[in-house]
Amino acid sequence: xxxxxxxxxxxxxxxxxxxxxxxxxxxxxxxxxxxxxxxxxxxxxxxxxxxxxxxxxxxxxxxxxxxxxxxxxxxxxxxxxxxxxxxxxxxxxxxxxxxxxxxxxxxxxxxxxxxxxxxxxxxxxxxxxxxxxxxxxxxxxxxxxxxxxxxxxxxxxxxxxxxxxxxxxxxxxxxxxxxxxxxxxxxxxxxxxxxxxxxxxxxxxxxxxxxxxxxxxxxxxxxxxxxxxxxxxxxxxxxxxxxxxxxxxxxxxxxxxxxxxxxxxxxxxxxxxxxxxxxxxxxxxxxxxxxxxxxxxxxxxxxxxxxxxxxxxxxxxxxxxxxxxxxxxxxxxxxxxxxxxxxxxxxxxxxxxxxxxxxxxxxxxxxxxxxxxxxxxxxxxxxxxxxxxxxxxxxxxxxxxxxxxxxxxxxxxxxxxxxxxxxxxxxxxxxxxxxxxxxxxxxxxxxxxxxxxxxxxxxxxxxxxxxxxxxxxxxxxxxxxxxxxxxxxxxxxxxxxxxxxxxxxxxxxxxxxxxxxxxxxxxxxxxxxxxxxxxxxxxxxxxxxxxxxxxxxxxxxxxxxxxxxxxxxxxxxxxxxxxxxxxxxxxxxxxxxxxxxxxxxx
Amino acid sequence: xxxxxxxxxxxxxxxxxxxxxxxxxxxxxxxxxxxxxxxxxxxxxxxxxxxxxxxxxxxxxxxxxxxxxxxxxxxxxxxxxxxxxxxxxxxxxxxxxxxxxxxxxxxxxxxxxxxxxxxxxxxxxxxxxxxxxxxxxxxxxxxxxxxxxxxxxxxxxxxxxxxxxxxxxxxxxxxxxxxxxxxxxxxxxxxxxxxxxxxxxxxxxxxxxxxxxxxxxxxxxxxxxxxxxxxxxxxxxxxxxxxxxxxxxxxxxxxxxxxxxx
Numbered sequence: 001x002x003x004x005x006x007x008x009x010x011x012x013x014x015x016x017x018x019x020x021x022x023x024x025x026x027x028x029x030x031x032x033x034x035x036x037x038x039x040x041x042x043x044x045x046x047x048x049x050x051x052x053x054x055x056x057x058x059x060x061x062x063x064x065x066x067x068x069x070x071x072x073x074x075x076x077x078x079x080x081x082x083x084x085x086x087x088x089x090x091x092x093x094x095x096x097x098x099x100x101x102x103x104x105x106x107x108x109x110x111x112x113x114x115x116x117x118x119x120x121x122x123x124x125x126x127x128x129x130x131x132x133x134x135x136x137x138x139x140x141x142x143x144x145x146x147x148x149x150x151x152x153x154x155x156x157x158x159x160x161x162x163x164x165x166x167x168x169x170x171x172x173x174x175x176x177x178x179x180x181x182x183x184x185x186x187x188x189x190x191x192x193x194x195x196x197x198x199x200x201x202x203x204x205x206x207x208x209x210x211x212x213x214x215x216x217x218x219x220x221x222x223x224x225x226x227x228x229x230x231x232x233x234x235x236x237x238x239x240x241x242x243x244x245x246x247x248x249x250x251x252x253x254x255x256x257x258x259x260x261x262x263x264x265x266x267x268x269x270x271x272x273x274x275x276x277x278x279x280x281x282x283x284x285x286x287x288x289x290x291x292x293x294x295x296x297x298x299x300x301x302x303x304x305x306x307x308x309x310x311x312x313x314x315x316x317x318x319x320x321x322x323x324x325x326x327x328x329x330x331x332x333x334x335x336x337x338x339x340x341x342x343x344x345x346x347x348x349x350x351x352x353x354x355x356x357x358x359x360x361x362x363x364x365x366x367x368x369x370x371x372x373x374x375x376x377x378x379x380x381x382x383x384x385x386x387x388x389x390x391x392x393x394x395x396x397x398x399x400x401x402x403x404x405x406x407x408x409x410x411x412x413x414x415x416x417x418x419x420x421x422x423x424x425x426x427x428x429x430x431x432x433x434x435x436x437x438x439x440x441x442x443x444x445x446x447x448x449x450x451x452x453x454x455x456x457x458x459x460x461x462x463x464x465x466x467x468x469x470x471x472x473x474x475x476x477x478x479x480x481x482x483x484x485x486x487x488x489x490x491x492x493x494x495x496x497x498x499x500x501x502x503x504x505x506x507x508x509x510x511x512x513x514x515x516x517x518x519x520x521x522x523x524x525x526x527x528x529x530x531x532x533x534x535x536x537x538x539x540x541x542x543x544x545x546x547x548x549x550x551x552x553x554x555x556x557x558x559x560x561x562x563x564x565x566x567x568x569x570x571x572x573x574x575x576x577x578x579x580x581x582x583x584x585x586x587x588x589x590x591x592x593x594x595x596x597x598x599x600x601x602x
Numbered sequence: 603x604x605x606x607x608x609x610x611x612x613x614x615x616x617x618x619x620x621x622x623x624x625x626x627x628x629x630x631x632x633x634x635x636x637x638x639x640x641x642x643x644x645x646x647x648x649x650x651x652x653x654x655x656x657x658x659x660x661x662x663x664x665x666x667x668x669x670x671x672x673x674x675x676x677x678x679x680x681x682x683x684x685x686x687x688x689x690x691x692x693x694x695x696x697x698x699x700x701x702x703x704x705x706x707x708x709x710x711x712x713x714x715x716x717x718x719x720x721x722x723x724x725x726x727x728x729x730x731x732x733x734x735x736x737x738x739x740x741x742x743x744x745x746x747x748x749x750x751x752x753x754x755x756x757x758x759x760x761x762x763x764x765x766x767x768x769x770x771x772x773x774x775x776x777x778x779x780x781x782x783x784x785x786x787x788x789x790x791x792x793x794x795x796x797x798x799x800x801x802x803x804x805x806x807x808x809x810x811x812x813x814x815x816x817x818x819x820x821x822x823x824x825x826x827x828x829x830x831x832x833x834x835x836x837x838x839x840x841x842x843x844x845x846x847x848x849x850x851x852x853x854x855x856x857x858x859x860x861x862x863x864x
Contacts, residue, residue, distance in 0.1 A: 086837040161834045167811060168794040168836060174730075175836040261812020263749040265792040267730070268757055270750045278749075285795060285810055319670075322682035328692075350797065351808050352815040355714035359707055366703040373695040374688070376659065381687075383666040385679035390607040390671065398667060405659050409652040412699070416706035418713055419644050422631070422804050425797060425832040489645075490629040491801035493832045497840040504632050504801055504828055511629065581678040588677065 018563035028138075030130035031563055035137050036115030037456055040449075043108035044533075046144060048526075050099035053092045055523050060084050060092075062509070062516035064498040077156065087176040089497040090159035095151070097162025098185065101299065102192050103144055105441040109306035110234075111140065111199050113448050114227045116456060118203060120554035121224050123212025123571065125564045128205040136198035143191030150184035158185035161495060163296070166259035166288050170251045173266060183252060186245045193238045193245075200238075203231035212553065214573035218330075219592070221552050221577045222323070225330055226309030229337040230302045237298035237341070244291035257283035289351055293344035300437050301340045305333060307444020308375060311400040314451050315379060316578045317550040318394035319386030320588050323578040325378040332371035332378075339368040349417045350424050358417050365415035372408050376401065387581075387588075391548070392466035396447030399474050400440050406478075407436025410485065428488025434481045446470070446529070453536065454543030454559035461540060465532040472525035479518030483511050551577045551591045575600070607671070635827065635848065636803035637820040640709050647705075651698065717818035721784040724777065727758045728789070728796030728809040731838035733829055734758050735777050737858065739769030749792070758792065771862045775844035777829060778861055779821050780854035786818040797833035800846060806832055821848040 019025045072079040078088035127133045150157040155176040160169035168174045207228045247258040262281035264271040271279045316323045345361030410432040453461045499505040546555035557566045571593040579590040727734040738744045745767020752759035791809040799806045807817040829844035849857045
């Protein structure tokens, strides 16, 4: 309530309300900007861990038979004989996927930039529930600690894949990581989901209730629309995974059989009690898959939609041109968000689910390509006859457009259920989702970082370093993930410790080596980012209020914004955020807060 | 400088991908040895259409990035709506996708249709990390199984007392199939999820504990091919490898009997 008072009362007092002690101001903060940066930095450090796991995966796929003495020194448990152990490999891809999807690519764009940007772009002094916001970050951090600690328990971290399909994940003896590691995976996920739910409530409430005067929903920047939709998706979809995770926990520790059928035999030992009664009966492994993907597919869009929002905001700024088809862009996001709830079965075409159901899911999947295509066309139309200024954020935005095209088109392959028979569970799928979901989200985050850095730290990121980072990342990203399509078409399965056990995959070793070299360069290129990030945060060029000459509300306050976000009253909004180069003004942009021009509707 | 960056964008996307395509096109679908050629045809048409869209949209992206790079005195157009254009590209996209969907659903229905009555029935049971293959034998009936009877010697828990099981033919990781005859593969799993993948036959179907799944196809050429597991099933997933031997129909019984000797 103190917050509501601050937004309507004497605004200049806001800075005075800020806690003065370091620990309350920067550690247990309730300020959305501090919390956003905490989320962001934590996510980026988690990305470092998950990225290193990916490097080990790639080394193994390129040279499965090679002895790496130095790796044995670094991770003795994973390389007990000088070679990588198969169970270590399973742990690598499981934890790479889990950490990247949830703790990096859901967190950095949504929890990170969502928190930093929502009050600034809707014109609020803070989020609706600042305490809940702080609580959500600390809950998230507990989840991170739990997930990371699972690397150090007996038998290692979870190893049943990031999808944790039972029975592999439900039977502790089915795979080494299915011991304590899997339990910690579940506990970590529950903390993560709890944190995401708190964040989601805050997002929806803030965007609906705390918009400044004149800021109708139809005048929101697309970044805000994406945050609004993502929060709703999270609130509706994540409970399915919470329920499923707890059911899995019960199956593992309390003897229930939600996901375990009768008749299981492990290592030629029937799973029966001493009296001959089956230990499990009546459960279905498919139930988990339905619950997991009921979350899992909307989750894909939770990662991607913010990147699409950032891209629209960044493109228009550096094109100096109005966004083409604002209504269609919002409509496309609404359509994608809605359809994302009825396509989860396309992960299960071959799971044993009824083929009739498969048909329904194929329809939804192909349908979702229409709004996706509309977004691409609108971006291209925005570029048409624009005036492109090649600053670092713009390069990342163009990168998102490129990846969204490349990754989207392979979706048309996989969405055709019959074509999916050959491609399902192959590297083609890995190529597809790394381009569209992971790539678009990652590039979106890098673009947003360069673009909103002034609002995070009051400084600008270094341009030459930023551009070098972009070009190296862009080229090695394609070098890594584009050839994976060919590997997948040839039939290389996912999650294979040594593909060359198979005669039909032997010829793929050179391509896999090419991919690995590219992936290692991709990983190494990220050093540039971390150097640039930390150097610029402390030593970068000081940023003015509106360094990019953009239109949004966040550019009407100093960089970085003070506690309470505006030193004076919160400005009033008079138009949409994309008024670039209108014919009736000399300046090439009109800010949302500029007074109405003659003849302009209010 | 701005123009150079636009141009770089063009080069990086289109040239890199084009070069990669040129360099890597040698690997492609494994040679087809079943009646599922329609899947290859669908892949071809999808590749053609998405390939054209890929090239055209990337060229547009590259051209715009180059052509509209900032220059002194330039000013962007104020143009942000064109309902006719927007409806056109939405409807054209939808129409193209509708054709794909229609074809794909037809093919899916065909692949999932009931197997012909004369199909050879083979049961394949996955376990960590092997494929247990079973034929019904002369009586044409598969014997009962009971998981409580499973053991090292009897991995699928075949009930020996069941008369139908007496002549069942059991093989490990070896699948013999007659050329030209439809085969219905009935899939089961003893422990965790597996996925029965025959890359040369365009066949893939999960084996799920507690469920019976199945798929059918017709091998068209004789030869030896691989069976792969496509669903992560534990630390030995990568070596859950079997073999398919497609033999002339006339030799099938003899070859199967010979294989069962071991």
